Amino acid sequence: MNAICALLLMFAGGMLQAVLPAPAVAGQTPIPILAALVVHHALTRSRAFALWVAVAAGVVCDSLGRVPLGVSSAAFAVVALLVGRYREEVFESRVATHAALGAIAIPAATLLTALLLAAMRELSVGLPRVLLKVAGAAVLGALVTPMVADAAARFERLIGATPEVRR
Secondary structure (H helix, E strand, O other), X not given: OHHHHHHHHHHHHHHHHHHOOOOHHHOOOOOOHXXXXXXXXXXXXXXXXXXXXXXXXXXXXXXXXOOOOOHHHHHHHHHHHHHHHOHHHOOOOOHHHHHHHHHHHHHHHHHHXXXXXXXXXXXXXXXXXXXXXXHHHHHHHHHHHHHHHHHHHHHHHHHOOOOOOOO
């Protein structure tokens, strides 16, 4: 049931991320709904399940844009592992926690994606644009992650998907 719930959340999140306009002031950074779902699952599920969600959400995210398949998956996997590593030190169901983690984890994923694209010689924008995207991702992550985490938790309770034992 948890896997079906995660797939439904990723499908809905991918649709929303595709149709919501990317704010110009944030460097055309898309609204990070899929990345926020990765943060949510890294806080509430086992490390293996969060890693699976990160890879799947990365594939969905890459398929929405012009990024080579797997780049966002790698960035989201690193974020999921780091958030999962420190989840015992934070309050998992607090708005401030989600906002702070969103403000840190989502720009980290954006920066990792840019570094991977640069290493592949696929990065088509300069350093100032990358820094603007990272700053925009920090602001959007702080705003979006608490809302996405709350909506995901409500949906999980609605369909009866309970968090598994965290390891």
